[in-house]
Amino acid sequence: MIAAPDRTPLPREFFDRPVLEVAPDLLGRVLVRNSPDGPIALRLTEVEAYAGEADPGSHAYRGRTARNDVMFGPPGHAYVYFTYGMWHCLNFVCGPEGIASGVLVRAGEVLEGADLARTRRLSARNDKELAKGPARLATALDVDRALNGADLCAGPEAPLTVLAGTPTDPDLVKTGPRTGVGGEGSVHPWRFWEANDPTVSPYRAHTPRRRRT
DNA sequence: CCCTTGATGCGCT
DNA sequence: GCGCATCAAGGGA
Numbered sequence: 535m536i537a538a539p540d541r542t543p544l545p546r547e548f549f550d551r552p553v554l555e556v557a558p559d560l561l562g563r564v565l566v567r568n569s570p571d572g573p574i575a576l577r578l579t580e581v582e583a584y585a586g587e588a589d590p591g592s593h594a595y596r597g598r599t600a601r602n603d604v605m606f607g608p609p610g611h612a613y614v615y616f617t618y619g620m621w622h623c624l625n626f627v628c629g630p631e632g633i634a635s636g637v638l639v640r641a642g643e644v645l646e647g648a649d650l651a652r653t654r655r656l657s658a659r660n661d662k663e664l665a666k667g668p669a670r671l672a673t674a675l676d677v678d679r680a681l682n683g684a685d686l687c688a689g690p691e692a693p694l695t696v697l698a699g700t701p702t703d704p705d706l707v708k709t710g711p712r713t714g715v716g717g718e719g720s721v722h723p724w725r726f727w728e729a730n731d732p733t734v735s736p737y738r739a740h741t742p743r744r745r746r747t
Numbered sequence: 748c749c750c751t752t753g754a755t756g757c758g759c760t
Numbered sequence: 761g762c763g764c765a766t767c768a769a770g771g772g773a
Contacts, residue, residue, distance in 0.1 A: 582765070591765070593758095601758060618766050619755030625765090638765055657768065669766050714765050742763075743752090 539564055539577075539645075540698035546687045548696075549609035550629035557583040557637045558709075558726045560626070562702035565642065566695045567675040574647030574675055576665055577699060580640040580727040580734045582712045584625070586633045591712060591719025594634035604683045605634040612694055614672070614682040621669035622678050626686060626696070640668045640713070640725075643733045651675070667735040702728045716740030 544563065549556060558581075565576045584592040593602045593615065604613045609629035613636050616622055625636035642665045644651050651664045651674040658664050665671035672678070677694075684694050709723040713735070720740060727734045 584765075593765080596759075599758080615765085616756070616758095617764060619757075619764090621755095621766050623765065640765085667766070673767095712765070719765090738766090740765095744763090 537700060539700050541690070542698045543687065543690055544696045544698055546608075546610040549626060549686070550631075553583045553585050553628040553633075553635035553637060554724070556626075556628045557581050557724070558704070558707045559701065560637060560639075560696070561707055561726060561728050562700050564645065564697040564699035565639065565675075566690065566697060567647075567677065568691060568693055568695075569650075569676045571676070572647060572650050574651055575645040575697075576642035576671070576675065577645050578639060578642045579731045580642070580725070582638040582640055582726070583724040584636050584638060585722075585724065586635050589635075589719065590717060591715040592634070592636075598634070602634070605636050606632060607683075610685065610687040612677075612681050612684040612686060614677060614679050616679060617669075622672040623668040624672050624675075624677050624681075638668055639671060641666050641727070641733050641735045642671060643731070644674070662732045666733050706730075710737065713738050714740055716742070 567574045587594050594605050598606050608631045611627045613625040624639045628635045644664050655664050655674050665674045706729040708729050710725050711720050712725045
């Protein structure tokens with residue numbers, strides 16, 4: 535028998551730790567998105583750590599700007615950015631404050647609200663694909679820049695919350711280089727996922743693309 | 748399955 | 761202007 539997931543929201547102290555400690559600990563936790571259309575609960579299966587201004591793969595690498603501002607703020611908040619002209623990606627800001635670290639939420643398994651998620655992800659061929667990839671996940675959960683800076687620790691009825699869930703067995707946590715991160719940023723195994731989980735996104739190496747003429 | 752390419756807005760140099 | 765923490769469709773094997 536499987537223990538019921540813990541519905542207790544994670545406290546701010548959870549996020550107020552070094553990002554490389556928080557990232558693997560997020561696997562198996564349950565992200566709840568309360569949107570005007572209804573709630574969706576997502577069990578996290580894949581994340582990536584972005585570790586401060588010294589990390590060349592991080593948006594914080596070139597210092598504080600209007601875009602990455604919330605990364606420099608207190609832990610336990612959402613950092614949402616817009617990329618490739620059409621997609622959003624969701625991060626959890628981690629501590630300590632001022633280090634500008636975050637965890638990119640890359641994939642998960644929809645536990646509740648699959649009907650709603652399907653209406654936002656019409657191209658998904660099956661439910662495993664609803665949140666297989668960071669932009670798909672944000673689309674399924676209706677996450678956009680309106681949620682940038684949202685407090686993850688404001689309670690279970692807040693727009694975004696992370697419940698304790700059932701942490702993934704550490705023996706099942708796999709690590710590898712981050713997807714789509716090139717150069718110096720690719721040397722660290724800062725991608726974390728749950729072994730044998732069908733909702734984890736495929737790894738893709740960094741591929742520079744030339745703009746259309 | 749694999750690989751290639753187009754779509755699309757904007758932050759930053 | 762360049763390049764991006766991406767996705768979906770299309771064609772070949």
